[in-house]
Amino acid sequence: MTDPTVPQIPSLEVQGLVKDFPSGGLFSRTSVRALGGVNLSIGRGEIVALVGESGSGKSTLARCVARLEKPTSGKILLDGVDVLRRDRFSASREYRSQVQMVFQDPFGSLNPAHRIEHFLTRSLEIHGKAHKGAALREQLAALLQTVGLSEDMLSSYPHELSGGQRQRVAIARALAVEPQVILADEPTSMLDVSVRIGILNLLARLRDEQGISMLYITHDLASARYLADRTAVMFAGELVEEGESLELLAEPAHPYTQLLVSAVPDPARSGSYDPEERARLRAAVMKSSSCAFDTDPNQRCSSSEPVRHQVGETGTHWVRCHLYRPQNASTAHTVAPSTALTETQAS
Amino acid sequence: MTVSQTSFGSHDSVLEVRDLVVQYVSDTRAITAVDRVSFDIGVGEIFGLAGESGCGKSTIANSIMRLLRHPALIAGGSITFGGRDVLAMDTDELRRFRWQDVAMVFQSAMNSLNPVMTIGDQMVDIFTTHAGYSRKESLRRSAQLLELVRIDPARLRSYPHQLSGGMRQRAVIAMAVALKPSLLILDEPTTALDVVVQQEIMAQIKDLQRELGFSVLFITHDMSLMVELSHRMAVMNSGRIVETAAAKTIHASPRHPYTQALMNAFPPLTGPRRPLRGLGDDVTFGDIPDLEEVTPGHFVAPAAPSLGASL
Structure with missing residues (x-):
C-alpha cells in the first residue's frame, strides 16, 4: 500500500464531519443528524470501503466530500489542505477535477439524448484538458480502452449499451479529468451479477495502475472484502468499526458489524445463527435513534461516547463500542467478538 | 428443511412446464x-430459477401467469397447473387462477403499491374482488395478514410512503398469500433491498411457506441466496436450462461451466482473497443440447469442453 518510512499525508481525510438536515415545518427548528462527527482517511492508492445499511449516512458522507451537500461542521482535507476553508461556498473547479464521483444508477447518470463521445468530451473541455482535432479522438479512445470498452462506442447512445457498459462509461467520464480520488457510491448494486466483478476488477486496476484513491460505498460486504484495502462500518451516522478488510470481516467486533456479516447469504454457513433472535435484534436497531446494542446501564452510548478500542495486534482494526472487551483482558467480562452478539441478545 | 424433504419425495407436482x-x-x-x-414444482417445494438478465427466467414466470403480451408469443409446449391446462384458460378462468391459485411478487413490488390508497384499502380490495367477503371481514383478514409478516395491523391506515422499503415488500408478500395460493412466484423479491432486510424477508417467506404449505417458484441471479432458500433449482442460459438438481447438489458440485461461472461471480466472505473473472458482458452458449442425468436427480446439458476453458 504505502511506504511506512515516509510520513504520509492522506490523499483525502475528513475530520469530525457533521451533517444535519433540517426537518419539520417552517417554524420548527428541529433537525436530523445524518453524520455525527465522522473521521476517515484514505491513503494514496488506497481503496476504503464504507459499509452500512440504507439510511446509515454513507451516501451523505460521499455527497459531502463531493461537495454536493454542505457539511454542518467539520473538515475535509485534500492533500492536507482544508478545502472547506479554501473554497467556502462551493467547490473550485480544481477540487472537482481532483475528486470525482461515480453514481449507483448508470441508467440515470447518462443523458439519453447524447452520444458517449459527448460525455467524455464535455468533461475534458470543462476542465481544460481536451486535446485538439485528431488528438482528441485518440484521447477519447484511450479513455474507453482504459475502462475496457472499444472505440466504436463513442458514437453510441446510452440506450444501446448494457448496464455494465454504461457504468464503464461513467467511470471513463470520471477518469477523463485525471482525478486523485474517486467516490464510488454503490457502483455495482444495480448491475447484473455477471458484470459486477468486471467493474470491481476495473476499479482495482485503476488503483494499482494509476494510484487513484477510492471511497467505495456499498452494502455488499463480500465485494468490500474483495476490493477494499480497508473497510469502515457506518451505523446511524457514525463510524463504529474500521480495519483491514479481511481482518475486520473475519472478526467483526461491533455487534452491528456482526449483524451485517451474519446477514450475508452463504450456504456454507447456513444455520449458524438464529434468525428469530436476529430479527429481534434488527427490530431493536431500527427503533433506536442511537445505539440499540447498549445494555449496560452504566455505559450507554447515549450518555457517554464510547471510546475507540484497538482490536487484535495489527493496529489497523478498531471498534467503538462499550460492549467490546479485549480478548487478553483479565476481567471475567471478556467478550470474544463472536459471542458479543449473543450477549446482547440474551439481555 | 424436514418438511420440504418429505414433500420433495412425494412426486405430487403442483405445476408442470413441458417444452x-x-x-x-x-x-x-x-x-x-x-x-x-x-x-416440475412439487407440492410445498421451493424451486429456484437462476440466470442472468435476459436468460428468460422472468419470461417463464410471466408465461405461467399468462401475462405475456404481444410481441411475446408462446410458440410451443404446455403449462399444467393442478391438472388444468393453463394455456387454454379463458378470461374468467384466468381471473380466478391468478391470485387464488398462483400469486406473483414482482421485482420492485414495493413500488407497485398504489400511492394514493392506504395499505388497508388495497388489501381489502383483494378480498372483496376475488373472494367476495364483506368489508368488515376483509379488514379483519387484512389485519391478520399483516401480523403474519410482522407488521403492526395499525399500519392498515398507513399510505405506502409511510412504510420503509422492506415493510412495503413484506406487505406485498402478505397480499400475495392473501387468498392462500398453491403457488407463489417470487421474481427477484429482494434485489432492491439491503442485506439485513433481505435476510429477514427470506426468513419470513420460509416461515410462511412452512405455515401455509404453498409451493414457490423463486427467481434470482443471486446463487448464494437461491441455494439457501430453494430445495431444487435450475440454471438458465440463453433461454435454456443448462443444469437442474437439488440446490445443495448444485452448490456442492456444479457440473455445467456456466453454473460454475455463475457461482464464481460472487466474491466469498471467507477464505483467501483471489481474483475472480466474472462472466463478461455477453457470455452465451450457442446450441445448448438437452439435459442428461449425471447422478439421480441431477441433470446437466453436455457442454463442449472448450466452452469451459473459455470462461
Whole structure:
C-alpha cells in the first residue's frame, strides 16, 4: 500500500464531519443528524470501503466530500489542505477535477439524448484538458480502452449499451479529468451479477495502475472484502468499526458489524445463527435513534461516547463500542467478538 | 428443511412446464427467449430459477401467469397447473387462477403499491374482488395478514410512503398469500433491498411457506441466496436450462461451466482473497443440447469442453 518510512499525508481525510438536515415545518427548528462527527482517511492508492445499511449516512458522507451537500461542521482535507476553508461556498473547479464521483444508477447518470463521445468530451473541455482535432479522438479512445470498452462506442447512445457498459462509461467520464480520488457510491448494486466483478476488477486496476484513491460505498460486504484495502462500518451516522478488510470481516467486533456479516447469504454457513433472535435484534436497531446494542446501564452510548478500542495486534482494526472487551483482558467480562452478539441478545 | 424433504419425495407436482417455447416476434424475425424448457414444482417445494438478465427466467414466470403480451408469443409446449391446462384458460378462468391459485411478487413490488390508497384499502380490495367477503371481514383478514409478516395491523391506515422499503415488500408478500395460493412466484423479491432486510424477508417467506404449505417458484441471479432458500433449482442460459438438481447438489458440485461461472461471480466472505473473472458482458452458449442425468436427480446439458476453458 504505502511506504511506512515516509510520513504520509492522506490523499483525502475528513475530520469530525457533521451533517444535519433540517426537518419539520417552517417554524420548527428541529433537525436530523445524518453524520455525527465522522473521521476517515484514505491513503494514496488506497481503496476504503464504507459499509452500512440504507439510511446509515454513507451516501451523505460521499455527497459531502463531493461537495454536493454542505457539511454542518467539520473538515475535509485534500492533500492536507482544508478545502472547506479554501473554497467556502462551493467547490473550485480544481477540487472537482481532483475528486470525482461515480453514481449507483448508470441508467440515470447518462443523458439519453447524447452520444458517449459527448460525455467524455464535455468533461475534458470543462476542465481544460481536451486535446485538439485528431488528438482528441485518440484521447477519447484511450479513455474507453482504459475502462475496457472499444472505440466504436463513442458514437453510441446510452440506450444501446448494457448496464455494465454504461457504468464503464461513467467511470471513463470520471477518469477523463485525471482525478486523485474517486467516490464510488454503490457502483455495482444495480448491475447484473455477471458484470459486477468486471467493474470491481476495473476499479482495482485503476488503483494499482494509476494510484487513484477510492471511497467505495456499498452494502455488499463480500465485494468490500474483495476490493477494499480497508473497510469502515457506518451505523446511524457514525463510524463504529474500521480495519483491514479481511481482518475486520473475519472478526467483526461491533455487534452491528456482526449483524451485517451474519446477514450475508452463504450456504456454507447456513444455520449458524438464529434468525428469530436476529430479527429481534434488527427490530431493536431500527427503533433506536442511537445505539440499540447498549445494555449496560452504566455505559450507554447515549450518555457517554464510547471510546475507540484497538482490536487484535495489527493496529489497523478498531471498534467503538462499550460492549467490546479485549480478548487478553483479565476481567471475567471478556467478550470474544463472536459471542458479543449473543450477549446482547440474551439481555 | 424436514418438511420440504418429505414433500420433495412425494412426486405430487403442483405445476408442470413441458417444452415451453416463448418467442418475441417482429415483422421480420423471431427471437426465442425461452427454448424447450421443462420442469416440475412439487407440492410445498421451493424451486429456484437462476440466470442472468435476459436468460428468460422472468419470461417463464410471466408465461405461467399468462401475462405475456404481444410481441411475446408462446410458440410451443404446455403449462399444467393442478391438472388444468393453463394455456387454454379463458378470461374468467384466468381471473380466478391468478391470485387464488398462483400469486406473483414482482421485482420492485414495493413500488407497485398504489400511492394514493392506504395499505388497508388495497388489501381489502383483494378480498372483496376475488373472494367476495364483506368489508368488515376483509379488514379483519387484512389485519391478520399483516401480523403474519410482522407488521403492526395499525399500519392498515398507513399510505405506502409511510412504510420503509422492506415493510412495503413484506406487505406485498402478505397480499400475495392473501387468498392462500398453491403457488407463489417470487421474481427477484429482494434485489432492491439491503442485506439485513433481505435476510429477514427470506426468513419470513420460509416461515410462511412452512405455515401455509404453498409451493414457490423463486427467481434470482443471486446463487448464494437461491441455494439457501430453494430445495431444487435450475440454471438458465440463453433461454435454456443448462443444469437442474437439488440446490445443495448444485452448490456442492456444479457440473455445467456456466453454473460454475455463475457461482464464481460472487466474491466469498471467507477464505483467501483471489481474483475472480466474472462472466463478461455477453457470455452465451450457442446450441445448448438437452439435459442428461449425471447422478439421480441431477441433470446437466453436455457442454463442449472448450466452452469451459473459455470462461
